[in-house]
Amino acid sequence: MYKDKYLVNISKQYRKELFEKFLQVGQGHPGSVFSIIEILVCLFYGKFIRFDKKKKIFHDKIIISKGHATVALYPILKNFGVLPIREWNNWGKKNLKSELRVFGNISIPGIDATTGSLGHGLGVGCGLALSYKKDKIDKNVYVIISEGELYEGSTWEALLFAKHYNLNNLKIVIDQNSLIILGKTDECLKLNPIKDKLKGFGFEVIECNGHSIQQLKKAFRKKTNNLKIVLADTIKGKGFSIMENIPKWHYWNSLNQQEIEKCRAEIK
Amino acid sequence: MKLQRDIFINEINNALKVDKKIYFLSADFGAEALDRLRKDFPKNFVHCGISEQAMFDVATGLALEKKKVFVYAMAPFISLRAIEQIKCGPSMMNLPMTVLSVGIGLGYADAGPTHYATEDFACLRSIIDTKIFTPSDNLTVKFLAKDIIKKNKGLNYVRLDRHPVKDNVCNFSYKDFQDGFRIIGSFDKNKVAIISHGRILEQCLNVLKKNMKKCFVVDLFRSKPISEKLIKKLQNNKKIIVVDEQCLAGNLSSSVFESFSNFKIFPKIKSIYLPEEYVFENGGRDYLLKKYKLDSRNIELSLLNYF
Numbered sequence: 001m002y003k004d005k006y007l008v009n010i011s012k013q014y015r016k017e018l019f020e021k022f023l024q025v026g027q028g029h030p031g032s033v034f035s036i037i038e039i040l041v042c043l044f045y046g047k048f049i050r051f052d053k054k055k056k057i058f059h060d061k062i063i064i065s066k067g068h069a070t071v072a073l074y075p076i077l078k079n080f081g082v083l084p085i086r087e088w089n090n091w092g093k094k095n096l097k098s099e100l101r102v103f104g105n106i107s108i109p110g111i112d113a114t115t116g117s118l119g120h121g122l123g124v125g126c127g128l129a130l131s132y133k134k135d136k137i138d139k140n141v142y143v144i145i146s147e148g149e150l151y152e153g154s155t156w157e158a159l160l161f162a163k164h165y166n167l168n169n170l171k172i173v174i175d176q177n178s179l180i181i182l183g184k185t186d187e188c189l190k191l192n193p194i195k196d197k198l199k200g201f202g203f204e205v206i207e208c209n210g211h212s213i214q215q216l217k218k219a220f221r222k223k224t225n226n227l228k229i230v231l232a233d234t235i236k237g238k239g240f241s242i243m244e245n246i247p248k249w250h251y252w253n254s255l256n257q258q259e260i261e262k263c264r265a266e267i268k
Numbered sequence: 269m270k271l272q273r274d275i276f277i278n279e280i281n282n283a284l285k286v287d288k289k290i291y292f293l294s295a296d297f298g299a300e301a302l303d304r305l306r307k308d309f310p311k312n313f314v315h316c317g318i319s320e321q322a323m324f325d326v327a328t329g330l331a332l333e334k335k336k337v338f339v340y341a342m343a344p345f346i347s348l349r350a351i352e353q354i355k356c357g358p359s360m361m362n363l364p365m366t367v368l369s370v371g372i373g374l375g376y377a378d379a380g381p382t383h384y385a386t387e388d389f390a391c392l393r394s395i396i397d398t399k400i401f402t403p404s405d406n407l408t409v410k411f412l413a414k415d416i417i418k419k420n421k422g423l424n425y426v427r428l429d430r431h432p433v434k435d436n437v438c439n440f441s442y443k444d445f446q447d448g449f450r451i452i453g454s455f456d457k458n459k460v461a462i463i464s465h466g467r468i469l470e471q472c473l474n475v476l477k478k479n480m481k482k483c484f485v486v487d488l489f490r491s492k493p494i495s496e497k498l499i500k501k502l503q504n505n506k507k508i509i510v511v512d513e514q515c516l517a518g519n520l521s522s523s524v525f526e527s528f529s530n531f532k533i534f535p536k537i538k539s540i541y542l543p544e545e546y547v548f549e550n551g552g553r554d555y556l557l558k559k560y561k562l563d564s565r566n567i568e569l570s571l572l573n574y575f
Contacts, residue, residue, distance in 0.1 A: 106361055113332065117356050123322040124357070127329015134311060154353070157322030164317075 002045050007213045011041045015239045015267045017075045022252050023260065024092030028102045029068040031249040035177045035210070035234040036064075036072050036144060042216040043142055044076050048171075056081050060139055061112045061128055065121020066146035066175065070104030070111065077110035084109070119152025121145060122172065126161050129170035140169050147176045150191050156201070163202045163227060171220070172203075172229045175210060177236040181250050195231060203229045210234035239267055269432030272409045273340075273370050276428065277301035279413035280338060284309045290417070291330050295320045295341040297370065302340075320350040328357030331365050336420045342376075343369040343385035343427065347392055358423045359395050366416050366424040367392075372402065372466060373513030374542070375430035377553040381546035385427075390518025392425045393492050400492040402427040402465035407436040408489050411445040429467040431553070437473060437487065448490030449498045452476065457504040459483050460574055462567070463524055464511040465491055471557070472511055474564035475571060483509075483571055491520055494527040503533050507574050511540045511567055513557070538570055 014037055022030055043049045043062065050059035058080075064070045074091075077083035087108075090096035099108050103116035113124045125143035132139045149155050162170050176194070178185050185191045195205045204224040208215040210232030219230045236250070237243025240263050255263070277292075278301045284290050292305055293314045306313045316323035320341055327337045339346065346369050358365040369388065376383035392398055399422050403409045409428070416424055438452045453476045460483040462472045472485045486502075488494065502508070510521035521539035528535060542560050549556065557563050561570075 113328075114356065114361050117352060119321075120325050120328075120353065120356055123325020123353075124329040124332070126322070127326040127331075128333060129329070130314070130326065131330050131333035131335060154319075154321040154325060157317065157319035158325060160317060160319070161322055161326060165314075 001047065004213045004217070007038075007041050007045050010045060011037045011213075012239075012267055014041065014072070014075050018071065019240070019263060019267065021071075021088075021092060023255075025102070026092070026252065026254075028071055028252045029250055030240075030243055030252055031177075031179070031236040031246075032066060032069040032146065032175075033072040034238045034240065034243065035236050036069055036175050037238070038211045038213055038216060039144060039173055039175065039232055039234075040072055040076055042213055042220065044080070046213075046217050046220065048140075048220050049142060051080060058082070058110070060142065061125075062142045062144070063113045063115065063121040063125050064104060064144050065115055065125070065149060066118065066144065067103045067115030067121070069144075069146070069175075070115065071102065073104065073110065074100060080110075082110040118146070118149045119154040122149075122155050122158035123161070125170055125172075126158050126165070126167060129162070129167040130165055132169055133165070133167065140171055142171045142173065144173045144175060147174060147178065147185060147191060147194070148180045150174070150194065151189065159198070159201050159203070166227070168227055170227070174229060174231050175234050176231055177234045179236045179245065179247055179250070181247060183247055198229050198231070203227050205229050205231050207231045207233065211238055241266060270406060271299065271432055272403065272406065272428040273299045273368065274301040275406050275409045276368060276413045276426070277305060279410065279417060281305050281308065283417045284312055287336070287417075288312065289334065290336045290338070292338045293323050293327050293340065295323050295346065297341045320345050321353050324350045324353035324357050327365055328353070328361065328363060331358060331363035332361070336417070337365045338368060339365060340368040340370070342383070343371040343388055344383055347385060347388035351391055351395070354392070354423070355395055359397055362397070364420045364422060366426060368426050368428060370428045371430040372427045373468065374547070374553045374556050377556055378550040380548055384547065386513070386515050386542050387517075389427070389491070389512070389514050389520065390522070393518065393523065395423070398423050398425050398492060399490065400425045400427065401490050403489050404464075404466055404469035404487050405434045405437045407440075408445070408487075411442050412489070414442070415445065427466060431467065433467050434470070437469065447497055448493075448495040449486055449488045451484055451486055451501075453480060453484035455484050455501070459505070460507045460509060460571055461486055461502055461505045462509045462511065462571070463488050463520065465489055465520060466513065468511055468513045468557070468562060471562065471564040471567055475568045479568065479571060488520065488524075491523050494523060499527055499531050499533065502535070503531070506535055508535050508537045509540060509567070509570055509574070510537060511562065513562060514541060515544055516541045517544075538574065540567060540570060
């Protein structure tokens with residue numbers, strides 16, 4: 001089992017790799033990608049998502065329903081040997097081919113569902129979880145949804161479904177960074193009180209700091225009587241002062257050399 | 269008379285006796301045969317609530333795990349309400365799935381336009397790689413169900429009528445079914461080809477009875493993709509009438525025209541269709557079909573005016 005400190009360090013390493021990749025690719029959604037790094041690192045390196053070393057496949061499934069943040073998965077998949085290194089290295093380089101895209105799809109090794117349009121991932125996760133449950137297969141399905149996906153009616157339809165069918169192998173994580181493209185969720189169209197709404201649907205909601213490995217591990221481990229949702233408080237663009245909590249950094253923006261060096265220095 | 273939905277679901281019931289990978293999802297829409305499925309195979313039935321969008325996402329998850337998934341609801345809702353889920357799920361991920369859509373056209377007269385499915389054909393045929401079936405009789409439904417269950421391939425959009433239809437409008441074999449069409453009446457390149465599908469085909473057959481020398485009828489029960497064999501067969505027919513219980517934009521006549529034009533064949537096509545408006549008028553389906561000139565008398569007039 002990896003120590004928490006290692007997970008903190010590897011999160012930093014992934015931020016570095018992803019920042020350099022954003023510079024190469026020149027597009028993407030850094031705000032959303034950097035807000036879920038610790039969540040992913042905790043799931044993969046905390047062995048919540050089980051890995052078969054021999055077959056080089058993950059035993060459990062993960063769906064990044066906020067498909068614009070799937071990029072955060074790529075370096076992890078690469079390091080586990082699931083995604084060929086050349087796919088990662090080639091991505092964003094002129095005249096070189098790569099399967100990788102800004103949004104994930106199932107042609108990419110290790111990506112379990114094509115996402116991009118919001119509000120689909122949770123329902124798809126319900127279908128996978130239901131299938132495993134009916135077949136008595138011990139597999140968990142982790143679905144990371146954004147807070148913004150709570151605006152989609154289909155998300156709430158899927159929550160009703162998960163609760164009714166008692167899909168306790170479905171592990172829902174909400175990346176709550178309180179920002180959507182045009183500003184704060186509270187100001188654009190209020191979602192709060194999110195926790196009460198989820199509780200009203202019959203879920204047990206575990207709140208935690210989405211950048212704290214310790215708190216995330218505790219939240220994922222916590223045994224509950226009801227189905228559980230981890231409501232992870234995160235910072236959009238976490239790790240880079242130029243991006244943190246700035247709505248425009250939902251998308252990649254061009255940076256001058258001074259800004260690039262500043263970003264690099266902050267994640268050293 | 270049996271309903272098309274019962275015939276299709278009965279085939280699923282038969283298949284479920286041996287194939288437990290079949291899953292039937294409903295958005296709170298029933299059928300007599302479905303009552304049996306729910307009783308005999310409760311593990312394979314999934315009630316999704318009146319949530320068409322989540323139903324398709326759930327179906328996608330099941331299909332990703334190699335389940336044979338049938339998704340079932342009333343035509344106007346299963347088509348347009350959840351079209352993006354159909355696009356991003358089975359279509360984009362290339363997953364086998366069958367959508368059973370009941371009550372096409374004005375089937376739910378006098379419920380009003382919320383319940384009419386007069387645009388579903390155009391919408392679903394625009395989704396990449398869909399196969400679209402609109403059977404006109406019970407025999408075709410039976411062949412179709414057997415075929416889909418056996419092959420479990422691709423994204424099938426099956427358009428079923430709300431009302432009973434004839435058991436058999438014209439005998440044909442399971443082998444001939446694979447062509448996706450059948451010709452009723454005697455084919456002649458100098459005659460007018462009346463192309464249609466679904467229950468409205470009955471109106472065309474009434475025209476045929478009185479005008480055997482002037483026309484023949486094509487039951488185009490698989491309208492996407494249209495068989496190349498049919499295009500080649502009709503390549504010298506200069507006059508075609510297409511009858512569809514849909515609004516004009518993107519309806520069956522569009523499909524027919526596009527398929528011919530792909531082969532650089534440009535016959536004269538007369539399209540008989542529903543008006544570009546939401547119909548609030550009562551009076552029943554047959555009354556509305558007559559009003560909008562989709563009855564046999566008016567189709568016959570179109571035919572006679574062609575000469």
